[in-house]
Amino acid sequence: MRALARNKMRSFLTILGIIIGVAAVIAMVSIGEGAKKGIEERFASMGTNLLFVYPGSRSIRGVQSGFGGFTNLKPDDAKAIEERCDAVKATSPSISTRAQVVYANKNWNTQIQGTGEKFPEIRNWKVVEGVYFDESHVAAAAKVCVLGSLVRQNLFEDEDPVGKTIRINKIPFTVIGVLESKGEQGGFFNRDDMIAAPYTTVMRRLRGVDYINSIDVAAVSADRTGEAQRQIEELMRERHRIAPGAEDDFQVRNIADVAESAAESTKIMTILLGSIAGISLIVGGIGIMNIMLVSVTERIREIGVRLAVGARERDILLQFLIEAVVLSVTGGVIGIIVGVGASRLMKYISLFANINTIVTPESIMLAFFFAASVGIFFGYYPARKASKLDPIEALRYE
Amino acid sequence: MSDKIIRLENIVRIYQIGESQVQALRGITYSVNYSEFLAIMGPSGSGKSTLMSILGLLDRPTSGQYFLEGMDVSRLSRDEMAAIRNRKIGFVFQNFNLLSRTTALENVELPMIYSHISSREAREKAMKALASVGLKGWEHHRTNQLSGGQMQRVAIARALVNDPTLILADEPTGNLDSRTGAEIMDIFCRLNQERNITLIMVTHDPVIASYAKRRLYLKDGQIVGEEVAPGACDRAPASGG
Numbered sequence: 048m049r050a051l052a053r054n055k056m057r058s059f060l061t062i063l064g065i066i067i068g069v070a071a072v073i074a075m076v077s078i079g080e081g082a083k084k085g086i087e088e089r090f091a092s093m094g095t096n097l098l099f100v101y102p103g104s105r106s107i108r109g110v111q112s113g114f115g116g117f118t119n120l121k122p123d124d125a126k127a128i129e130e131r132c133d134a135v136k137a138t139s140p141s142i143s144t145r146a147q148v149v150y151a152n153k154n155w156n157t158q159i160q161g162t163g164e165k166f167p168e169i170r171n172w173k174v175v176e177g178v179y180f181d182e183s184h185v186a187a188a189a190k191v192c193v194l195g196s197l198v199r200q201n202l203f204e205d206e207d208p209v210g211k212t213i214r215i216n217k218i219p220f221t222v223i224g225v226l227e228s229k230g231e232q233g234g235f236f237n238r239d240d241m242i243a244a245p246y247t248t249v250m251r252r253l254r255g256v257d258y259i260n261s262i263d264v265a266a267v268s269a270d271r272t273g274e275a276q277r278q279i280e281e282l283m284r285e286r287h288r289i290a291p292g293a294e295d296d297f298q299v300r301n302i303a304d305v306a307e308s309a310a311e312s313t314k315i316m317t318i319l320l321g322s323i324a325g326i327s328l329i330v331g332g333i334g335i336m337n338i339m340l341v342s343v344t345e346r347i348r349e350i351g352v353r354l355a356v357g358a359r360e361r362d363i364l365l366q367f368l369i370e371a372v373v374l375s376v377t378g379g380v381i382g383i384i385v386g387v388g389a390s391r392l393m394k395y396i397s398l399f400a401n402i403n404t405i406v407t408p409e410s411i412m413l414a415f416f417f418a419a420s421v422g423i424f425f426g427y428y429p430a431r432k433a434s435k436l437d438p439i440e441a442l443r444y445e
Numbered sequence: 446m447s448d449k450i451i452r453l454e455n456i457v458r459i460y461q462i463g464e465s466q467v468q469a470l471r472g473i474t475y476s477v478n479y480s481e482f483l484a485i486m487g488p489s490g491s492g493k494s495t496l497m498s499i500l501g502l503l504d505r506p507t508s509g510q511y512f513l514e515g516m517d518v519s520r521l522s523r524d525e526m527a528a529i530r531n532r533k534i535g536f537v538f539q540n541f542n543l544l545s546r547t548t549a550l551e552n553v554e555l556p557m558i559y560s561h562i563s564s565r566e567a568r569e570k571a572m573k574a575l576a577s578v579g580l581k582g583w584e585h586h587r588t589n590q591l592s593g594g595q596m597q598r599v600a601i602a603r604a605l606v607n608d609p610t611l612i613l614a615d616e617p618t619g620n621l622d623s624r625t626g627a628e629i630m631d632i633f634c635r636l637n638q639e640r641n642i643t644l645i646m647v648t649h650d651p652v653i654a655s656y657a658k659r660r661l662y663l664k665d666g667q668i669v670g671e672e673v674a675p676g677a678c679d680r681a682p683a684s685g686g
Contacts, residue, residue, distance in 0.1 A: 349545075356555055356556035356559065357527050357560065359559070360524060439498050442542060
């Protein structure tokens with residue numbers, strides 16, 4: 048152990064690898080956890096009575112069409128669901144596209160979300176300036192729009208946007224309202240970065256199609272979502288003339304399902320980020336093995352003396368193993384401090400302004416035990432080599 | 446037979462070096478009494494170092510039997526040999542073999558780390574051992590601050606500290622001037638006479654060998670002569686180091 052203190056510089060460089068590895072694991076996992084939390088909060092704020100109808104994949108003559116690749120969901124389906132399912136309170140057809148938006152000398156690329164007039168009610172989303180479009184705007188495919196707060200900020204800053212004209216793909220639209228900010232940090236899918244317009248307008252003027260992407264459905268209450276789901280499935284099978292026993296060409300999913308699949312994808316991202324960081328930890332471990340091998344060679348005489356005065360193989364093995372573990376655990380502790388610091392810092396540095404990070408005790412424990420086991424794993428070979436030395440040769444070694 | 450601390454029966458040691466075999470010891474049969482002071486002499490390559498390694502349980506004979514205090518130790522495992530070295534044998538080397546950048550005290554405490562003695566007791570015993578070789582007051586000096594004679598005294602204290610029955614010294618004065626060498630030999634004489642520790646010393650220096658009462662001559666792995674005569678220790682009883 049004293050040997051470590053004697054070679055301060057060398058010990059520090061050795062544990063630097065572990066410090067970086069552990070810090071990277073903690074910082075990366077904290078990004079993943081932050082994204083997960085953001086998604087959970089978003090779905091929680093959407094309300095628990097929400098359902099979505101998507102076109103389903105269906106095989107046509109053996110060719111499986113991918114999820115969402117269908118064009119068979121029509122605005123009439125939304126109307127029928129609202130009128131004929133008594134567990135359903137309201138529906139809003141949904142179709143989206145991305146477009147370049149221009150106002151005066153500013154422009155911005157954002158998502159154009161085509162919705163029905165009941166969208167604010169269904170999504171529990173207030174209009175803070177002006178108004179949302181109504182039934183007549185939808186019927187007429189009027190060129191009106193309501194801005195998400197981020198778009199409003201980017202195009203208008205302090206100006207009052209209501210009544211102004213912006214160009215979406217060169218088509219002039221009148222701004223009639225602004226949506227409340229959802230106050231999201233998450234940069235991956237920021238809901239304030241969008242413009243809402245009547246779905247009819249998006250279909251005809253921006254996309255030039257006669258189908259919609261999905262239907263937002265609000266059940267009468269949270270405890271009737273199951274009932275609403277069954278009613279919608281029954282109605283849709285009838286409307287789409289699906290024979291009994293044949294597969295659905297649509298999917299009805301409730302908010303919990305959607306939240307779950309979103310959580311699944313952030314989990315994959317977390318694992319991915321974490322394992323890339325984990326590789327640097329292994330590289331750090333190889334550094335420990337390298338330095339332990341050097342240390343064993345330098346101290347062959349010392350090992351010889353220890354063996355001569357009665358050290359058993361186990362004593363020598365433990366001595367060097369403990370040195371390796373002390374190195375990696377010290378690196379682990381410093382790495383945890385650096386990693387937690389880096390995660391905190393990422394929230395404040397402008398470059399990462401949109402990234403929310405959460406450090407969980409699990410990720411700290413994981414990184415720490417991983418570091419300790421790296422020390423044991425990569426320290427074992429040099430330690431074993433030391434313990435197997437022949438005492439006579441070791442004593443004569445120059 | 447119980448008065449014999451060491452009994453060797455036809456000890457053979459063959460080294461395999463690549464394809465060829467080298468016979469370092471060709472059948473050594475010999476006994477050493479308790480409290481004896483024995484010098485092993487011979488030119489280099491005579492096998493005296495090999496014999497020393499086998500006596501010190503650092504090596505095993507290829508064939509033959511070695512009884513240490515009546516117990517056959519020629520076929521023990523590495524760890525069993527280590528345990529006996531720890532309890533019964535002390536080593537003193539030509540190049541001292543102290544741990545660098547550690548204090549005299551820490552060097553003397555080293556064997557006791559492996560005999561599970563409490564650190565307080567180990568410290569006491571180490572202090573006493575250092576005092577007995579005349580190094581009182583030098584306990585906390587680092588080994589690189591000591592002279593050659595002092596370093597060898599630390600090594601002797603380390604060999605003594607677990608109260609061994611046997612001390613093996615390999616050219617203990619080889620790196621020292623003759624005056625310091627004589628001081629070291631005085632310490633050995635005292636250990637042999639006052640504490641009845643059996644001493645076996647390898648040397649090729651006749652002056653140093655003359656301290657011993659019995660002198661054994663080795664050549665080409667065989668015993669070629671033995672001489673028993675009063676040693677310098679007997680002629681001039683130790684003056685107190």
